[in-house]
Amino acid sequence: MTSVADVSESNLVDEARVTPVVRRSKVDRAYRAVATLSGSVVFVVMALIGGFLLYRGIDALRISGWGFITESQWAPDMGGAFGIAAVLPYTVSIALVALFLAVPISVATALFITEYAPRRLRRFLTATIDLLAAVPSLIYGLWGLFYLQPRLITLSKWLADNLGFIPFFEVNEDFGTSLGVFPSSTFVAGVIVSLMVIPICTSVMREVFGQAPPGEREGAMALGGTRWGVVRDVVLPFGRGGIIGGSMLGLGRALGETIAVTLIISPSFDAKWSIVEQGSNSIAALIALKFSESTETGISALMAAGLALFVITLIVNTAASSVVNRSRSGSATEI
Amino acid sequence: MTDLQITTPIPTVASSTAVLADDTRGAAGLTANNVACWFGTKKVLEGVCLDMAPGQVTALIGPSGCGKSTFLRTLNRMHELVPGATLGGEILINGVDIYRGAIPVTDVRRRIGMVVQKPNPFPAMTVAENVVSGLKLSGMKVTKSERDDLIESCLSKAGLWNEVKNRLGDPGRALSGGQQQRLCIARSLAVSPQVLLMDEPCSALDPTSTRRIEQTISEISESVTIVIVSHNMQQAQRVSDRCAFFLAAENEPGRIIEESPTKDIFTNPRDSRTEDYVNGRFG
Ligand SMILES: Nc1ncnc2c1ncn2[C@@H]1O[C@H](COP(=O)(O)OP(=O)(O)OP(=O)(O)O)[C@@H](O)[C@H]1O
Ligand SMILES: [Mg+2]
Numbered sequence: 271m272t273s274v275a276d277v278s279e280s281n282l283v284d285e286a287r288v289t290p291v292v293r294r295s296k297v298d299r300a301y302r303a304v305a306t307l308s309g310s311v312v313f314v315v316m317a318l319i320g321g322f323l324l325y326r327g328i329d330a331l332r333i334s335g336w337g338f339i340t341e342s343q344w345a346p347d348m349g350g351a352f353g354i355a356a357v358l359p360y361t362v363s364i365a366l367v368a369l370f371l372a373v374p375i376s377v378a379t380a381l382f383i384t385e386y387a388p389r390r391l392r393r394f395l396t397a398t399i400d401l402l403a404a405v406p407s408l409i410y411g412l413w414g415l416f417y418l419q420p421r422l423i424t425l426s427k428w429l430a431d432n433l434g435f436i437p438f439f440e441v442n443e444d445f446g447t448s449l450g451v452f453p454s455s456t457f458v459a460g461v462i463v464s465l466m467v468i469p470i471c472t473s474v475m476r477e478v479f480g481q482a483p484p485g486e487r488e489g490a491m492a493l494g495g496t497r498w499g500v501v502r503d504v505v506l507p508f509g510r511g512g513i514i515g516g517s518m519l520g521l522g523r524a525l526g527e528t529i530a531v532t533l534i535i536s537p538s539f540d541a542k543w544s545i546v547e548q549g550s551n552s553i554a555a556l557i558a559l560k561f562s563e564s565t566e567t568g569i570s571a572l573m574a575a576g577l578a579l580f581v582i583t584l585i586v587n588t589a590a591s592s593v594v595n596r597s598r599s600g601s602a603t604e605i
Numbered sequence: 606m607t608d609l610q611i612t613t614p615i616p617t618v619a620s621s622t623a624v625l626a627d628d629t630r631g632a633a634g635l636t637a638n639n640v641a642c643w644f645g646t647k648k649v650l651e652g653v654c655l656d657m658a659p660g661q662v663t664a665l666i667g668p669s670g671c672g673k674s675t676f677l678r679t680l681n682r683m684h685e686l687v688p689g690a691t692l693g694g695e696i697l698i699n700g701v702d703i704y705r706g707a708i709p710v711t712d713v714r715r716r717i718g719m720v721v722q723k724p725n726p727f728p729a730m731t732v733a734e735n736v737v738s739g740l741k742l743s744g745m746k747v748t749k750s751e752r753d754d755l756i757e758s759c760l761s762k763a764g765l766w767n768e769v770k771n772r773l774g775d776p777g778r779a780l781s782g783g784q785q786q787r788l789c790i791a792r793s794l795a796v797s798p799q800v801l802l803m804d805e806p807c808s809a810l811d812p813t814s815t816r817r818i819e820q821t822i823s824e825i826s827e828s829v830t831i832v833i834v835s836h837n838m839q840q841a842q843r844v845s846d847r848c849a850f851f852l853a854a855e856n857e858p859g860r861i862i863e864e865s866p867t868k869d870i871f872t873n874p875r876d877s878r879t880e881d882y883v884n885g886r887f888g
Contacts, residue, residue, distance in 0.1 A: 389688065483725075485721070485723060485725035486725050486727060486728075488683060488686070488721070488725070489721070489725040489726075489727070489789070489792075490727070490738075490742055491683065491686065491714060492681065492683060492714055492718065492719040492721075492793075493714065493715065493718070493738065493739035493742050493743065493792065493793065493796055494711045494712065494713075494714045494715025494716075494739060494742065494743035494796055495711065495714075495739070495742035495743060496711055496742065496743065496744060499741065499742035499743065499744065500742070503727060503730075503738060503741065503742055504727065507727075507729040508729070
């Protein structure tokens with residue numbers, strides 16, 4: 271009787287694991303080189319931007335120290351204190367309000383387009399939404415300022431009157447709840463930013479929902495599945511990565527939105543819970559507003575604020591891409 | 606979805622719903638009357654008449670591209686999901702037309718289940734969830750104990766219970782191809798269909814899994830009418846009671862050339878083309 275050990279000793283080569291050697295053709299190598307180069311350009315640009323912001327902002331950061339994170343006022347030009355303790359929360363609030371509205375609407379719109387709309391309407395809607403994504407944010411800002419805001423503050427007032435016990439919808443009773451306290455708020459800015467974010471989120475989600483495997487779809491239909499059943503058991507589980515990825519992409523966009531927010535808000539440097547009350551802020555708007563009138567320290571401080579925004583956006587997008595890559599629809603390995 | 610070319614007169618709904626009440630359980634008879642199918646302007650099936658008797662296994666055989674899958678998909682209204690696909694003629698389950706609104710389309714598909722060539726379990730669901738997925742999909746409610754019983758009985762009927770009883774919580778995609786196919790059969794059985802359509806269910810499977818599925822077919826055929834497409838003549842002989850031979854001449858729509866008890870088709874075919882095909886002398 272020969273044991274397994276005998277065989278491996280006598281006939282077989284050493285069992286040590288092999289590292290497969292790949293020999294690439296010339297074309298392959300040339301293509302690889304080009305692809306690697308263009309891929310690394312992205313990283314170089316990122317590093318250059320980050321490095322530039324840090325280089326220009328470091329003076330201000332030296333002056334303020336940790337105060338840059340804890341201080342809410344912004345008076346670098348008069349030698350006063352400055353920090354992002356108010357601007358940053360406002361920035362995030364506007365983005366979250368935008369996302370809170372945009373994500374459900376985008377999911378519903380994307381589902382309508384991929385699952386319910388007749389084909390001709392589908393094409394029309396897709397084109398319209400892509401068109402909306404291409405409208406300059408200045409236009410959204412102007413329309414939001416002159417058309418939407420006067421109508422929206424009625425809703426703000428309703429929220430304050432009826433849900434005022436929630437800190438987000440509370441307004442200072444000293445003023446009473448006249449309509450005058452509601453314009454230029456985080457809420458109004460968030461609503462307008464959400465309009466800009468919806469097309470972006472919807473495109474991503476529509477793309478992903480449309481890739482739900484036809485085999486699974488038909489399997490669900492063949493079991494007597496209702497349309498909603500198919501959406502719930504096939505499309506949404508498959509598209510989870512797309513929903514998260516699209517939302518994060520929207521969040522990145524919302525955090526950086528400048529001109530529309532600048533037009534809407536009246537800058538406030540006192541952080542508050544209320545989103546419906548007048549006064550809000552954002553890092554991007556701050557930079558846009560102060561840039562032309564700032565001294566050297568002021569500019570440096572704005573650069574530091576820009577760095578903070580850059581870092582946050584980077585974190586959001588990295589988190590998003592890792593979630594999307596790990597999901598089925600993102601990596602597309604299972605399709 | 607709505608652009609069906611319906612060419613026969615619409616039967617009165619009142620008379621058909623009366624039949625419906627008692628007829629939604631147990632093996633049902635399926636009748637195709639003069640069915641024709643189009644993809645866009647291309648006609649791929651013509652004049653198909655076929656009776657699929659309750660509790661019997663009907664095999665559809667014929668060369669590739671003659672319209673077997675297309676015909677099968679008209680039987681549970683999956684054909685209309687293809688953009689531009691239309692059909693004519695009528696299909697009756699226990700005498701009630703399935704295309705003219707007497708039965709909601711989701712009920713049609715629940716009562717006439719389907720297993721396709723490539724196993725398509727829901728990858729995000731566990732083995733157990735896959736089995737009962739049809740209940741959730743069609744909005745049926747069951748209690749926890751009913752659910753557990755159903756999972757065991759359906760997996761047993763599909764010949765899979767012993768292999769997966771300890772891995773009910775694993776994801777459906779973790780099973781082998783043959784196991785996935787039997788899981789799909791179990792899933793179809795869980796909604797207690799009256800007819801089960803099978804499109805080459807064994808073509809991607811090894812001989813053992815194939816045997817197992819054939820055994821399943823003969824076990825369940827009493828309580829559910831089966832229509833199976835097969836390219837394997839031995840399989841068609843083994844499992845079916847009746848056989849329909851489809852053929853499409855070049856650039857012509859497919860039609861049924863011959864339809865008889867399986868024994869006759871294989872031993873005593875009426876048409877020379879059938880004889881050529883079942884003896885492997887054909888395209
Ligand atoms: N989605 C489609 N669009 C257009 N034509 C189609 C479509 N599906 C099938 N056909 C055509 O319809 C005809 C019948 O196809 P079908 O799939 O029913 O054949 P089959 O008998 O099942 O073949 P096989 O044995 O290879 O599965 C073929 O000519 C095919 O090209
Ligand atoms: Mg086929």
